[in-house]
Amino acid sequence: MTAIRDWKLFKENLGTQNPVFVQVLGICSTLAVTNVLKNTLVMCLGLIFVTSLSNLSLSLLRAWIPSRIRMMAEVLIIASLVIIVDICLKAYYPEISRQLGPYVGLIITNCIIMGRAEAVALTSPPRTALIDGISSGIGYSYVLLLIACCRELLGTGGIWGARLLGQSWTNWSIMVMAPGGFFVLAVFIWIVKGWIMRPATEKAEA
Amino acid sequence: MQELGFFAILFSAVFTNNILLTNYLGMCSFLGCSREIKTALGLGSAVIFVTAATSVINWLVYAFILVPLDLVYLRFIVFIVVIAAFVQLVEMIIERVSEPLYNALGIFLPLITVNCAILGVSLFMVIREYTFTQAAGYGLGSGAGWALAIVAMAGIRQRLAQRSRIPRGLEGPGIALIIAGTMALAFMGFNGMINLN
Numbered sequence: 001m002t003a004i005r006d007w008k009l010f011k012e013n014l015g016t017q018n019p020v021f022v023q024v025l026g027i028c029s030t031l032a033v034t035n036v037l038k039n040t041l042v043m044c045l046g047l048i049f050v051t052s053l054s055n056l057s058l059s060l061l062r063a064w065i066p067s068r069i070r071m072m073a074e075v076l077i078i079a080s081l082v083i084i085v086d087i088c089l090k091a092y093y094p095e096i097s098r099q100l101g102p103y104v105g106l107i108i109t110n111c112i113i114m115g116r117a118e119a120v121a122l123t124s125p126p127r128t129a130l131i132d133g134i135s136s137g138i139g140y141s142y143v144l145l146l147i148a149c150c151r152e153l154l155g156t157g158g159i160w161g162a163r164l165l166g167q168s169w170t171n172w173s174i175m176v177m178a179p180g181g182f183f184v185l186a187v188f189i190w191i192v193k194g195w196i197m198r199p200a201t202e203k204a205e206a
Numbered sequence: 207m208q209e210l211g212f213f214a215i216l217f218s219a220v221f222t223n224n225i226l227l228t229n230y231l232g233m234c235s236f237l238g239c240s241r242e243i244k245t246a247l248g249l250g251s252a253v254i255f256v257t258a259a260t261s262v263i264n265w266l267v268y269a270f271i272l273v274p275l276d277l278v279y280l281r282f283i284v285f286i287v288v289i290a291a292f293v294q295l296v297e298m299i300i301e302r303v304s305e306p307l308y309n310a311l312g313i314f315l316p317l318i319t320v321n322c323a324i325l326g327v328s329l330f331m332v333i334r335e336y337t338f339t340q341a342a343g344y345g346l347g348s349g350a351g352w353a354l355a356i357v358a359m360a361g362i363r364q365r366l367a368q369r370s371r372i373p374r375g376l377e378g379p380g381i382a383l384i385i386a387g388t389m390a391l392a393f394m395g396f397n398g399m400i401n402l403n
Contacts, residue, residue, distance in 0.1 A: 028233040028322040071319070075290060079283040087279060102329030105282045109322040111234045178228045179394070182387030186380050194375020 006131050013135035020143045021192045025111045030144050031185065033103055035176040037160055040148035042096050046085040046104065048137030051113050054078045055133030058121035065122070074117045075108065082107045112140055147184050151175045212343040215336075219347025222397055225323050226355045227390040229330075232323030236356055237382050239314075241367075246360035249314045250353025254346070256296070256315075257324050260289050261345025264328040265338055285328045290319045323352050359385060 019025045030047065033039040054077050058065070065073045086104045089097040097104070107113070116136055121129045149159060155175035157165040174180050210218075225231050232253070239249050264285050272278050297315045300308045318324060327348045331341045362385050366372070372381050 025234055028231055031230040031233070072287075072290060075286055075319075076283065079286050083279060083282055086282070101333055102326060105285075105329045106231070106322050106326055108282055108286055109325050174391075177394070178230070179387045179390040181230065182383045182390060186376070186383035186387065189380040189383065190373070190375045192375075193380065194373065 006128065009128065009132055010135040013132065014139040014142070018139045018143065019112050019115070019136055020140055021189055025115060027144075027185065028106065028110065030103070030110075030140075031147075031181050033100060034144055034148040034181055034184075035151050035155060036099075037145070037148045037152050039096060039100055040144055042089070042093070043100065043103065043107070044137075044141035044144055046082075046089075047107055047110065047113075048134060048141060049085060050078060050081045050107055051116060051137040052130055052133035053081055054113055055116055055121040055129040056126055058117050059124060059126040059129035062122045070118075070122065074114060078113055078117070079108050112136060143188065147181070147188060150184050151180055155180065210340065212339045215340050215343035216347035216350075218399070219344050220351040220354060221393065222399055224351040224355060224390075224393055225326060225348040226352050227386065227393050229326065231326040232321050232352055235317055235321055236352075236359065236386070237379050239317075240356050240359040240382065241363055243357060243360045243364060246356045247353075249317070250356050252314045252318055253321065253323065254349035254353050256289070256293060256318050257327050257349035257352070258342070258346040259296075260285075260292055260324055261327050261331055261348075262338075262342050263292065264288055265331060265336070265341040268332055269338075281329075281332065285325060286319075289324055289328075293319050323348065355386075355389065358389065 013019075020027060030040065030043050033043050054074070057077055058074060061073070061077075082105060085107070086097070089100070089104060116133060120132045124132070152159050153164065154172045157163055157169045157171055172180070175184070219225065223229075226233070226236055235249060239245050267284060267288060268278075268281060272281055272284060277284075293315050300315075327345055331344055336344060359382070363382065366381065366385075376384070
């Protein structure tokens with residue numbers, strides 16, 4: 001029984017309740033690095049690590065956290081996890097860590113992590129909280145990875161540094177600059193809301 | 207880098223390196239609270255104030271406490287705690303001192319703690335090794351740039367809501383992102399005047 005419920009939660013976080021499409025939450029810290037696929041992947045892995053573990057630990061601690069200072073407790077736990085990510089990156093991938101710069105630290109203020117902590121971790125048992133953390137992290141990551149693929153392909157003519165489009169391809173350099181990120185995300189939201197989610201919303205309205 | 211003074215940094219943080227339009231920081235509240243100019247103005251002024259103050263405080267904390275004690279790796283926790291504490295303090299002071307100001311700004315203050323732009327300013331300032339005056343200029347300028355962007359956005363969205371037909375899938379965040387993209391394009395016109403890197 002619980003397995004079915006967990007699976008449902010998992011699917012909802014990836015699909016109909018996907019935080020990026022439904023609420024456009026949490027894109028701040030990661031959209032900036034989506035012009036290179038490799039950096040995006042590192043950020044997303046960091047984010048999944050932080051969301052799942054912060055959800056788990058907050059859920060374990062929820063009986064002892066007074067509700068008045070819960071925000072502070074959430075932020076402290078999240079910040080400690082982000083420090084772990086930052087130190088690991090610095091130790092093993094110094095080059096990527098230098099490129100990402102301050103954005104690793106900005107995972108702390110990613111709204112999704114706080115939102116999940118508030119909405120799920122403080123009210124559910126550890127198992128549900130962990131699954132929710134992992135699935136919302138993955139749901140968020142695959143959208144950003146798709147965006148990164150589009151931006152890198154259109155902007156540089158290749159993915160992961162390897163050139164895919166022929167020499168005749170003219171780079172859309174606007175795609176790797178700031179406005180490109182806004183446009184690509186807008187188009188993604190348009191496609192998802194207008195085409196994939198339309199049957200669901202029409203049914204709800206009828 | 208060192209030769210840029212207070213005003214040069216301030217100017218470039220507002221126009222050429224707008225924290226929202228080139229670094230995407232503070233997007234959540236930017237998309238959520240930009241439907242009306244009045245709300246946008248309130249949130250914008252709160253952000254200016256908090257960014258300017260916390261960038262200075264965090265610079266002092268970083269230079270005089272974290273670096274001497276060799277605790278630089280703790281900066282994320284320290285910065286976010288300073289920001290949260292400062293916001294809480296300001297909220298209490300405003301509540302006591304001026305009721306109209308509290309009604310105008312108060313409701314936005316809790317939102318600000320998790321605004322990425324504020325933490326982002328503190329982190330950028332450390333990575334770019336700004337001096338004290340540069341950090342102050344950068345903080346003030348980034349706050350002002352963010353406020354400028356959100357107020358402009360709210361103006362555009364108010365007009366849009368009155369008189370244009372938007373495809374259904376684009377309503378809400380979709381069209382807001384397209385506007386933001388267009389604004390980012392427009393702001394790229396300022397590039398080349400002064401550049402921060």
